[in-house]
Amino acid sequence: MFYREAGDFKTSYREDNQTFPIRLDRAGYWIALIVAFLVIPFFVNDYWVNAVFAPFFIYAIAALGLNILTGYAGQVSLGTGGFMAVGAYSVYKLMVAFPDVSIVFHVLIAGGITAVVGVAFGLPSMRIKGFYLAVATLAAQFFLVWLFNKVAWFYNYSASGQINAPERTVLGVIVTGPNTEAWAKYLISLVFLVAAAWFARNLTRGMTGRKWMGIRDMDIAAEIIGVNPLMAKMSAFAVSSFLVGVSGALFFAVYLGAAEAGESFGITKSFLILFMVIIGGLGSIFGSFAGAAFMVLMPVLLKNVLVGVLGWPTALAAELEFIIVGALIVIFLILEPHGLAQLWRLTKEKLRLWPFPH
């Protein structure tokens, strides 16, 4: 009865085109933001941040990035892990080289560097498309990981080949390194996530987003009606890689604290992010959140139930996780190719008509 547009009069185009046209949605959005920023930070402990919140927020940024490339612009990429590694290693080099500059700038610059690398590897998308491009992006994945493993300059010649995040602060609060408190980790990831989502949402509903979607739906037709495919594809690669790079930088600096290219940014990571986007919903901002939440929560839940409650060995739980995720991917592609976001959309549509279904 309450969830509908009726009675919510809009008197300007701006109001007409807002992201949440229904009053209840707007309220929910603000409540979620307030709870996330002003309530949860006072209650979180280390376990919740490290197991759930930090990976969820950081993966959600990567999923937003990949969703822009795959869901909006239609270019499948299997190189996300490699691009996250670029973000991580650039932020590491920057943090060590310029200790006085704020880490926020480091993360943003790391995103910028990743965007340049992403565009370089995205250039072949001019000539090849579809799964050919997906395989071509594997080149980025394997090459970049190899580069960070073999060229000692990237990990500052450390004996272990690992990179370790030094301690840095934002506004006097420690946000990286081993002495970071749970709430600081939580807040810095959240700030970046909200900024990324705001950026992605506003980009995709404007001119740029429409161009991307045109390219996705049919690139030749889009070219004929005046979309420049070079600009559209390259901007998609740039924006997507920027977000993925930011996510990689945070993943290393804030979440892991120490990383090794092959282990932390291997091809499994590329798959993980791709699955978040597929399960969450291709071409949907909400879907990126839902997919990331799902793929972070599911293993935690599975581990708690199988290992914690039933006492099964971890190896078995890990194998079952593979099976469940794989099966879910196929099931989602068959039953609901638009993912969790579509289920959410359908629910809202039902809710809008309830209790009078006609």
Place this chain on the structure above:
Amino acid sequence: MPEQLLFAMEVTLNGLMAGVLYALVALGFVLIFKASGIFNFAQGMLVVFAAMTLVGVQQGQVPFAHLINTIFGTKVHDFGWTVPTFLAIIVAGAAMVFVAWIIEKYILHHLVGQPDIILFMATIGMWYFMHGFAPLMWGSEVMKLDVGLAQGLNDPVLNATEALFGYGFFLDNLDIVAAVIAAILVASLVLFSQYTKQGRAMRAVADDHQAALSVGISLRFIWVLVWSLAGVVALVAGIMWGSKSGVQISLAEVALKALPVLMLGGCTSIPGAIIGGLIIGVGEQLFEFAIGPLVGGATQAWFAYVLALIFLIFRPQGLFGEKIIERV
């Protein structure tokens, strides 16, 4: 002849042999792609699954032993018998046909008419599924595969080259066997598709789905057939690869290299898969031999992909692929 040149020749020969293995995996891709237009990412995992099944059956392992033991608290591990190799190969082949049937019935059948990229992502899902399913069924330790193929150094080649150049080439017997078997496999596949009724139907489906349907060819049957053939090819590749380096799940990642092979050769061409495999096998060995020491080694990890990437920029359809024509 100078020592370096002879050494390079030996590296080339070994690269050719490695290329045969890539080509064997790529062959499975091509079969499926031609008949159904599906780019089967999971082919490498099929190879691993086939090899694991073969070893498991051969050694009389109880499937899902780990899971059963955990749930029921039992301690079963194997049946206590070993199955003759020949029989085990047949059982493993049958298992691959069964897998093909399952895939067609429960996955592909429901995805008919979807965009190619959705099917591609579905095969990535299959890859992931089998990544968990294979070790769950047969255990996760490295399995030793031994089907009685000749192994070790090939003495005739060593002696002959020793006599000829004064420098003996090291070639593995297994690689030579693999090359011969691959040749027989390709020849029999070509004969099958040219001279049998099912083979003709397969080619018809590859040409045009609707036209094939309208003359009474069962699409479902052909798809099961093609996936079964790909499964059998995977089994052969698995035997070769497994005998060489043991069977474990990480083999699937090596088998991913068949993807650049395929793109280099063109997705629709069987000779393309073979030649692409050889080019990549030789190329990555020579590159590692010549440039590798300068840049830190282990360039095999990415050389194939970067080569394919650069090549595709100039020729998007691959060496032998059909020209890609797009219309609005």
